[in-house]
Amino acid sequence: MQEKIDIAKLGGVEEGKPKKPRPKLPRKEIACQDPKERIKNFNEVALGYTPEEAVYEAMRCLECPRPRCVVACPVHIDIPTFVGLIARGKFAEAAKDIRKYNSLPAVCGRVCPQENLCEAACILNDTNPGNPVAIGRLERFSADYLLSKENGNSVTPQIIHKTPYKVAVIGSGPSGLTCAAKLAKMGHTVHLFEALHKAGGVMMYGIPEFRLPKEIVQKEINYVKSLGVQVETNCIVGKTVPIDEIMEEYDAVYIGSGAGFPNMMKIPGENLGGIYSANEFLTRVNLMRAYEFPKTATPIRKPKRGVVVGAGFTAFDVVRIMLRLGAEHAEIVYRRTRKEMPGRGEEIEHSEEEGAVIRELTNPVRFIGDENGFVKAVEVQKMELGEPDSSGRRKPIPVPNSNFIIETDLVVIAIGQTPNVLIPSNLKGLSTRWGSVINVNRETYMTTVPKVFAGGDAITGAATVILAIRAATEASSAIDNFLRDPQRKWYPPEISEKR
Amino acid sequence: MFEIVSKNVLAENVIEMTFIAPRIAKAHKAGQFLILMNYEHSERIPLTIADSNKETGEVTIVFLVVGFSTKELAEKFNVGDKLYSVVGPLGTPTHIEKFGKVVVIGGGLGVAPIYPICKSLKEVGNEVISIIGFRSKDLMFWKERIENVSSKTIVTTDDGSFGIKGFVTTALQKLYDEGEKIDRVIAIGPPIMMKNVAKMTEPWKIPTWVSLNTIMVDGTGMCGGCRLEIGGETKFVCVDGPDFDGHKVNWEEMEIRMKVYKTEESLILKDHQCKIGLK
Numbered sequence: 011m012q013e014k015i016d017i018a019k020l021g022g023v024e025e026g027k028p029k030k031p032r033p034k035l036p037r038k039e040i041a042c043q044d045p046k047e048r049i050k051n052f053n054e055v056a057l058g059y060t061p062e063e064a065v066y067e068a069m070r071c072l073e074c075p076r077p078r079c080v081v082a083c084p085v086h087i088d089i090p091t092f093v094g095l096i097a098r099g100k101f102a103e104a105a106k107d108i109r110k111y112n113s114l115p116a117v118c119g120r121v122c123p124q125e126n127l128c129e130a131a132c133i134l135n136d137t138n139p140g141n142p143v144a145i146g147r148l149e150r151f152s153a154d155y156l157l158s159k160e161n162g163n164s165v166t167p168q169i170i171h172k173t174p175y176k177v178a179v180i181g182s183g184p185s186g187l188t189c190a191a192k193l194a195k196m197g198h199t200v201h202l203f204e205a206l207h208k209a210g211g212v213m214m215y216g217i218p219e220f221r222l223p224k225e226i227v228q229k230e231i232n233y234v235k236s237l238g239v240q241v242e243t244n245c246i247v248g249k250t251v252p253i254d255e256i257m258e259e260y261d262a263v264y265i266g267s268g269a270g271f272p273n274m275m276k277i278p279g280e281n282l283g284g285i286y287s288a289n290e291f292l293t294r295v296n297l298m299r300a301y302e303f304p305k306t307a308t309p310i311r312k313p314k315r316g317v318v319v320g321a322g323f324t325a326f327d328v329v330r331i332m333l334r335l336g337a338e339h340a341e342i343v344y345r346r347t348r349k350e351m352p353g354r355g356e357e358i359e360h361s362e363e364e365g366a367v368i369r370e371l372t373n374p375v376r377f378i379g380d381e382n383g384f385v386k387a388v389e390v391q392k393m394e395l396g397e398p399d400s401s402g403r404r405k406p407i408p409v410p411n412s413n414f415i416i417e418t419d420l421v422v423i424a425i426g427q428t429p430n431v432l433i434p435s436n437l438k439g440l441s442t443r444w445g446s447v448i449n450v451n452r453e454t455y456m457t458t459v460p461k462v463f464a465g466g467d468a469i470t471g472a473a474t475v476i477l478a479i480r481a482a483t484e485a486s487s488a489i490d491n492f493l494r495d496p497q498r499k500w501y502p503p504e505i506s507e508k509r
Numbered sequence: 510m511f512e513i514v515s516k517n518v519l520a521e522n523v524i525e526m527t528f529i530a531p532r533i534a535k536a537h538k539a540g541q542f543l544i545l546m547n548y549e550h551s552e553r554i555p556l557t558i559a560d561s562n563k564e565t566g567e568v569t570i571v572f573l574v575v576g577f578s579t580k581e582l583a584e585k586f587n588v589g590d591k592l593y594s595v596v597g598p599l600g601t602p603t604h605i606e607k608f609g610k611v612v613v614i615g616g617g618l619g620v621a622p623i624y625p626i627c628k629s630l631k632e633v634g635n636e637v638i639s640i641i642g643f644r645s646k647d648l649m650f651w652k653e654r655i656e657n658v659s660s661k662t663i664v665t666t667d668d669g670s671f672g673i674k675g676f677v678t679t680a681l682q683k684l685y686d687e688g689e690k691i692d693r694v695i696a697i698g699p700p701i702m703m704k705n706v707a708k709m710t711e712p713w714k715i716p717t718w719v720s721l722n723t724i725m726v727d728g729t730g731m732c733g734g735c736r737l738e739i740g741g742e743t744k745f746v747c748v749d750g751p752d753f754d755g756h757k758v759n760w761e762e763m764e765i766r767m768k769v770y771k772t773e774e775s776l777i778l779k780d781h782q783c784k785i786g787l788k
Contacts (some may be wrong), residue, residue, distance in 0.1 A: 118630055205729055206596035207546060207553075215731075244596040246729060250532045270731040274743065281743060281762055283769045290732035299550060304780040307552040307578055308726075311772035329709065383765030429728055432748070 017099030020065040026351045029097060031072050033134050037141045038067045043491045045249045045363040049333045052219045052301055055360060056120070061101070064151040068097035074133055079145060079150035082131035087111040089145055094147055105156035107150060112479060113191035113234060114184060116157055116226045117213060119150025122476045123354050157229040173197045175493040178260040179239075180433065183211020185466025185478035186266035187234050192486035193264075194237040198493065201260070202239050205246040208297065211268055212467075212476070215289075215297040218327050220334070221357075224296070247435035262461050262489050265448060266482060268467065269427040269467035275319065280376030280423070283384040288324045288424035295331050313420035316340040317388055319374055320424035321351040323474075326358060328422045329366040335435055341367040343416070345406040345463060371395075373406065375413065375419065388416045427472045437462065441503070447471050451503040455485035456492075458502045463489055511545075511592040512763035514567060519650035520643075522574040523618065524583050525559070531566030533558070533597045540603025540720060540752055543568070544728045546594040547586065552578045555725050557622035557697075557751075558598060568595075571621030571650075577777045599728040600751045603718070605629045609692035612684065613659070614640045614677045614706055616698025620651050622720060623697050627658040636660050638684065638691075642677035642698070646670035678705050691715050696755065700763050707755030719755040721746045723766055738762050 023029045042048075042059040043444065048055055073090040080086050087108055092492065095104035108115040124130075124146035132142030175198045179190045182204040190200045208214050213227045235241055247256060256263055272287035274280055291310070294300040298308035316332035318325045321344040332340035342361075344351065347370045363367070371393045380386040392412035395404035429446040441449040441458040448457055448464040455463045465481035467473055492498060515527040518596045533543060542557045560569040574583045586592070605625050609629050615623035620641045627637050639659040645668045656662045663680045664672030673680050677698070684691065694717040696706040703719040710717040725735040728747045735746035740757035744750065 091722045205596065206727065207596070215727075244594050245532065246596065246599075249598060249729075250536060250596065252536065270729075272731070272733045274733065274736075276743070281738055281766065283765055287733040288724060293726050293732050298553070302550075303773065304777035306550040307547075307581075307777060309777070310769045311769070376771075383762075383768075432729060 015061070015099040015101065020062050020099065022065040022069065023098045029073065029094070031232060032069045033072055034138065035066070035070055037070070037144055038063050040147050048220065049364045050082065051072050054223050054335055055220050058154060059147055060150040064096055064148060065099070067144050067148055068093045070134065071097070072133060077322050078131040078133060079128040083128045084476050085111045085483050087213070092152060093143065093145070095377040096152055101152050101155040102159055104152035108153065113188050114230045114479065115149050116153035117184070117222060117231055118479070119146050119153050119478055120222050121217060122146055123474060132235070157226065173493065175199065175261040176201070176259070177262045177264060177489060178203065178256050179264045179266060181211060181266040181268055182209035182241060183266060183268045183466065184213065184475045185268070185482040186211065186264070187231065188479045188482035189264045189266060189465065189486045190239045191234045191237055192483060194239045196490045200239045202241045203245045203435055204241065204243045206297065207242050207243050209243055215293040215388070216324070218292070218296050219333055220330070221327065248432050253436050255388055261493055262463060264485060264489060265433055265462065265464040265468050266466045267430060267433055267468045268413065269429045271428045271430045271446065273426045273428060274422070275374060275423055275425065277374060278389060279379060279385070282377055282379040284419055285377060285385050285421045285423070288328055288422055288428065291328055291422045292324070301335060310335065312338040313340065315418045316420045317416060317418040318342050318422045320344065320423055321353055322424065322426070323353055323357065324351045325424035328360045328424050330361050330364055332420065333364050333366060339367065343369050343371050343372050343390060345371065345373040346395065346403060347371060350403045373408070385418060385421055388421060389413055390416055429468045429471065429484055449503045451501050454488045454501045455501060456488070456502050460500045511595045513588050513590050513592070515584060516588055519571065520648040521647065523571065523650060524574065525569060525571045527567050527569045528592060528595065529566050530568045530595050533595065534561040534566045534568050535563050537561040537568065537598045538602035539605065539629040539715040541598035541600050542751060543570070543595055543597030543599060545592050547582050551593065553726055554578050555722060555728055557720065559621035571618060573618045573679030577624050577781060587773060596728070599747060601749070603629070603752050605633055607634045610636045610638065611693045611695065612638045612640060612681065612691050614681065614694065614698070616642045616677050616702040617644070617648070620655065621633055622655065623695070624654055624658065626649060626695060627655060631658050633640050639663065640665065640680045642666070642679045644668065668769060677702060678709050681706065685713060700760065700767065703755060704760040707758065708774060711756050716750050717755040719758065720751045721753060721758070721763065722751065723763070724769060737766060
């Protein structure tokens with residue numbers, strides 16, 4: 011049963027009455043665990059809005075007739091509508107409305123870089139700079155509300171028309187789950203394959219509990235399952251089941267296998283004990299819950315002085331985990347400056363509040379081991395910025411004779427991931443670039459192999475959750491068109507003759 | 510899924526376990542491994558597949574009780590119980606072709622994974638000479654099984670309680686001295702044994718392949734925890750291996766990387782002995 015929401019008491023819009031927006035009120039901050047406390051636990055840092063706070067924030071929205079936020083959202087969530095529903099006390103309905111566009115709202119409300127997308131476009135910035143409607147927090151609030159009411163038992167939306175078509179989706183990360191959910195809603199039979207023992211991909215192994223609780227991820231997956239998607243974990247396509255068999259059995263295949271292969275520095279000493287790829291460090295901590303060791307069985311080396319190489323999302327997650335594992339000192343070593351850091355503003359801020367140190371213009375040249383083969387120091391060199399490179403950022407150049415030593419007992423290399431070669435190397439005729447990034451037609455998401463589509467990080471290299479969701483959303487429409495096309499026309503990507 | 514259908518104690522701390530995993534049984538080729546988990550929050554344990562049956566969907570592993578998770582598997586799981594997760598087959602299968610005369614060496618637990626390799630080698634017409642080594646007669650297992658897929662089987666024991674007294678390398682040296690023309694050596698066992706075999710065959714210029722069992726998490730090339738220098742290049746054992754040219758392996762690095770969690774391992778064993786009553 012729905013609990014009764016007294017919207018008048020919460021300061022919202024009562025039934026049958028017009029909304030009087032309050033855009034001039036300051037944006038409602040989200041309550042966070044105190045930095046001193048939170049580095050002692052893995053619980054979520056941002057605590058989420060209370061109903062009062064959500065209604066307050068929703069009342070700030072003008073519900074523009076031509077909303078710029080919707081244009082800026084990669085999946086074009088109808089933001090004024092869902093925010094309006096929150097202002098009217100219809101919290102569950104708000105989340106259900108978001109689900110029309112995005113099957114993972116509780117995830118996106120937490121990890122989407124709204125400050126560069128919907129919130130950057132919000133009209134309130136024009137008159138009250140830096141005070142856009144907190145769209146992400148409202149998305150999270152309504153999604154959490156709905157998930158808690160559903161309690162793992164989502165009510166399956168009426169699936170209008172069951173088609174005879176079967177689609178295999180490879181990978182259960184943001185892109186695979188989204189594609190599977192959309193196709194299921196369109197009436198197709200969907201089988202989702204996951205290599206690990208838990209579905210969720212990067213949301214389970216990559217993003218830490220304190221930014222994205224795993225229970226939330228599993229609830230979102232339960233919703234996708236409630237749409238009729240069959241999820242098979244422990245199944246590696248190309249190993250456990252041959253790709254040929256998948257190709258025979260299904261009318262279409264969607265590859266959403268992400269970017270799970272770690273880039274390494276390739277400098278001396280990198281194979282010493284105590285040096286991890288970000289993937290290994292994060293998988294042990296997040297998926298295998300090594301932070302609860304020995305209650306759980308997967309170990310992790312606990313640092314005293316941790317060093318993270320790189321400054322993307324992942325690097326900040328790693329440095330914050332190091333502090334939570336009890337590091338006295340944990341630092342980011344980055345070859346460029348703060349200005350070029352790809353990490354999200356909020357994450358950088360949270361990391362520094364927690365005591366992380368950022369060392370700019372520094373790059374490791376080798377790792378030095380102790381007598382037992384464990385890392386004890388990193389030799390680094392100073393860098394300076396030269397001309398912009400292909401990424402548009404100024405290229406770091408080593409400063410001669412500037413080497414020095416940083417003592418450490420744990421190093422994590424977080425300099426990016428590329429897609430795994432497993433599927434490309436097992437699927438004949440699949441065109442890739444840079445060895446493993448799958449080439450697709452950017453309109454149809456078709457690969458060079460008939461009936462095989464791809465999306466997410468598998469076609470771009472490591473990017474964000476929301477971009478993977480956008481690709482999957484667009485690909486699901488393309489797959490639907492293809493399945494319903496009697497001629498099954500194929501529009502592969504144009505591949506230049508040169509490699 | 511993953512229901513245990515048989516469990517035998519082959520020797521002290523050596524357990525043979527067979528469970529139902531039809532997809533793995535169907536896809537398995539000699540030299541591949543799997544990763545299993547006891548419970549939801551258990552470790553992912555990589556184990557070489559010792560046998561499989563496509564018809565019944567059964568997969569057999571043989572494991573040594575070495576640490577907390579294998580101890581838990583040995584003590585808490587019996588016929589009828591289900592494993593939380595099993596995934597595979599992982600890794601690149603052992604390269605099988607007609608080489609001529611192949612000496613296949615299994616040391617201790619390594620005797621189990623050489624069984625499917627001997628079988629496959631024999632099927633394509635190789636002459637297979639097996640050398641299986643144990644610390645003593647009490648720890649010997651699968652002798653008949655290996656004999657069935659080999660043209661000749663030599664047993665060694667460290668203490669001389671059965672077969673030749675000495676190590677597998679004692680028997681290998683003997684074969685070489687007797688003038689056997691060996692086209693290839695395949696060795697699976699403890700790192701020190703594989704290293705010694707590789708060092709022995711290097712001056713003889715006999716291609717020698719070993720199967721490495723490094724620490725890993727996912728087994729699909731994602732974590733890189735299994736990485737090791739092979740021929741001057743870093744390789745991932747889980748996807749590039751587990752079989753490598755024994756003459757190219759950096760054995761010193763292998764030794765270091767195997768010991769990375771020694772401290773933590775003793776911690777969890779101690780912790781759980783008091784709490785859940787593992788012996």
